[in-house]
Amino acid sequence: MYVIVTGGGKVGYYLTKQLIAEGHEVLLMEKDRRRHAMLAEELGEIVVQGDSCEVRVMSEAGFGRADVVVAVTGDDEDNLVICQMAKTKFAAPRTVARVNDPANLGLFQKLGIDTTVSSTQIIFNLLEQQIEPGEVIPVGALRNGNIEVVAVHVSQRSPVLGRTIRDLPLPGNALIISVIRHDNALLPQGDTVFEADDSVIALVDADEEPQLRHVFSEGH
Numbered sequence: 001m002y003v004i005v006t007g008g009g010k011v012g013y014y015l016t017k018q019l020i021a022e023g024h025e026v027l028l029m030e031k032d033r034r035r036h037a038m039l040a041e042e043l044g045e046i047v048v049q050g051d052s053c054e055v056r057v058m059s060e061a062g063f064g065r066a067d068v069v070v071a072v073t074g075d076d077e078d079n080l081v082i083c084q085m086a087k088t089k090f091a092a093p094r095t096v097a098r099v100n101d102p103a104n105l106g107l108f109q110k111l112g113i114d115t116t117v118s119s120t121q122i123i124f125n126l127l128e129q130q131i132e133p134g135e136v137i138p139v140g141a142l143r144n145g146n147i148e149v150v151a152v153h154v155s156q157r158s159p160v161l162g163r164t165i166r167d168l169p170l171p172g173n174a175l176i177i178s179v180i181r182h183d184n185a186l187l188p189q190g191d192t193v194f195e196a197d198d199s200v201i202a203l204v205d206a207d208e209e210p211q212l213r214h215v216f217s218e219g220h
Contacts, residue, residue, distance in 0.1 A: 002062070002068075003067065004086075006028075007029070028047045030047065055085065095113055097117070152199070156196050173204075174208060
């Protein structure tokens, strides 16, 4: 599968690494020259520099043969433009867009984006199941507290297979808040056992994110 990832921030970087580990052909696009240089030094020629909102750049990057186009920049407008152009100009079979502001979810879906992901909305939905009606959830505090929302895929070779949450050497105050299994969100307990193809949603201090991903990685 050929996947084009646009946006070389943390989400795009870790997604690209995971896709490579799973054996997919990946191209990572980053507009900022300094960030591009840093990514290219580690990941090599699969990282290209350019504005992925421009048709010429998209054409040169091979959008016409991409199986999936993933837009995970920090700008909702750019993500929307990228996915729309991928669909209308290059007939991309599937588009996935990061939505930073949950208020934009309806617009993205209305304009035909195949899959939208909003970390804020995911957290709110999960927390909403835990509170009494009328209580207020300070979602904005997550950003102020330098907390990252991390999604990790459990592969067939992950060292966590068959292990329970309480058995994992999680870093610091990392908290697993949901396990997505067969398109169903599970509220995890200490004795929840990980299965292949689970998607794990966790909260973690930003500087401990690499440690958390290492726990689930095949090389661990």
